[in-house]
Amino acid sequence: MSCFRLENVSYRYDKSPVLHGIDLRLEPGEILGLFGHNGAGKTTSIKLILGLMQPTQGTVSVLGGQAGDPQVTQYIGYLPENVMFYPQLTGREILSHFARLKGASLRQVPELLEQVGLGDAMDARTKTYSKGMRQRLGLAQALLGKPKLLMLDEPTVGLDPVATADLYRLLRDLRDEGTGIVLCSHVLPGVEPYIDRAAILTEGSLKAAGDLAALRRQANMPVTLSLDPVHSVSALEKLIDRAGTSSGLMIKTDSGRLRVDVQPREKMALLQTVMASGEVADVSIHQPSLEDIYVHFIGSGGLAHRGGGQ
């Protein structure tokens, strides 16, 4: 049973399309990163999966049922962006309220608050909470009732590095127990090590989806080799020129190294050539990062949209 499955989903708002032809699925025990600039349709996709809206076209099935069905929503945890809880209530009161609504055991309340690091603050009113503390409370709320599908919108906003690491460790544990997790974030380097698959949305359509290796293949972006010469940089340069690869850019860095951009399929051949020549003292390889892939897929046109930054 998939955590959710979007099949050819389109959504229109006042006749202008917000999403078109989205096919996306999430299996249990998987962390999916959902990326895109502001207005790309991330929030709309999430709302469709949560059952807050009906798609104009296509089907949305969630946990083997209909999106928005009470039997389904009971097993979904959701952390919205920027949630302000009831300021006059304490963390414990708020979580108890939500636990009752979800039909979760009230014994979970103090446990979860301890788990997210609010153990000392659970009896303080939330108007005294910092942004990070509110975020933790939101997280505890999302974890009520052992969700099978967890959707987190910018979960690390306001969290310090230690808390962020704790959060990702927690998410890994949940994933290993079989929870399907969706992560929306703009802090791409932060989430890169933790996601199993990424989906990139632009202008309401899915530009790319898959694990990082597949995305790298699809993007076909050059790999950067950083070479430390034994003798001189120019000798290395000549050697690479002779190798006749279609690799373009070569840059001499200030530290006397040579940076070469090479197509992924020519990487091994070039490496073997330079290694055999004995001209290389050290080599390091930089794969395109999630951020590079993201920028590649949203294109330069997309850059204009990135100014808003969430």
Place this chain on the structure above:
Amino acid sequence: MNSIWTIARKELSDSLRNRWLMAISLVFATLALGIAWFGAAASGQVGYASTPATIASLASLGIFLIPLIALLLAYDAIVGEEEGGTLLLLMTYPLSRSQLLLGKFLGHGLTLALATLIGFGVAGLAIALLVEDVAIINLAIAMFRFIASTVLLGWGFIALAYVVSVRVGEKPIAAGLALAIWFFFVLIFDLMLLGTLVASEGKFNAELLPWLLMLNPTDIYRLLNIVAFGDTGQLSGVLSLGADLPIGAAGLWIGLVLWFVIPLASALLLFRNRRI
């Protein structure tokens, strides 16, 4: 049903926590006792005038106060949750929109009913105990009728506040519209009716005219509390039209009930069609 009660329970504990319940009860009790004690001041002495006069005075004050309190209590029910971001979150829970709104209504309605019961109940008890030779049975019946109609009137305005709260996107707008509702029903409506009467110079259908009073819950409320004593001489201004209303007390009660059922149903319908 469970989720409705969970929402209602939070509203109730909120109004206990922010002392709304206590404050409203105190206001009601003070008001009722003040009117009871100084009711005869117009005739040159301090003391209890009579039960019908006291209830009539209370009802006249009630139509200003009850709608205002009800609107204040309820105007941000939905729009407030939306501004805090909790509406979106609540809607991802196993909780339907109707359940949320009905839960709010139960919570707010109980708050107002409790405050009315405590405030006016205490005043009624004090009158029964302290005033000599007051007819206890008559007082009890009148007080019961007064409290019940006050609660119904309050529920009506809570439901009207919901109609605003599910429609607008910002709290200040909801507050403004709630005040406008108060202004219309409490101040403008009777003036308009009077103006219509005068301008029509009696050509207006005489049978239809009294029914216009049913379009305003505060008029129904006043009629109910004054007509019940069979003393239509107390009716002044446009209310004197009510003497011609052929429906009696039962009809007035039904009118008051409809005045909270219909706005509540409209609010539910509007909320269901709202985009989140």
